[in-house]
Amino acid sequence: MNAPTRYQFLIDGEVSDRVKAAFPELAVAPTAGGYTSLYGPVADHSAMRSIMARLDSLGLTVAELRRLPD
Numbered sequence: 499m500n501a502p503t504r505y506q507f508l509i510d511g512e513v514s515d516r517v518k519a520a521f522p523e524l525a526v527a528p529t530a531g532g533y534t535s536l537y538g539p540v541a542d543h544s545a546m547r548s549i550m551a552r553l554d555s556l557g558l559t560v561a562e563l564r565r566l567p568d
Contacts, residue, residue: 508529
């Protein structure tokens with residue numbers, strides 16, 4: 499079994515407590531430039547699709563998505 503891959507989702511603007519609660523598997527941190535970073539392990543493609551669907555359903559704009567080093 500493969501280890502989860504760590505990703506960072508850079509979200510445009512600040513996020514509410516509701517948004518934070520929607521992503522219990524990810525850590526949340528404000529970043530420079532008015533963005534919010536959601537980051538953490540993503541187990542597989544299914545988990546990535548789930549995260550992306552939640553981002554979309556909450557109307558969030560993903561400014562950048564990057565794979566983090568192990």
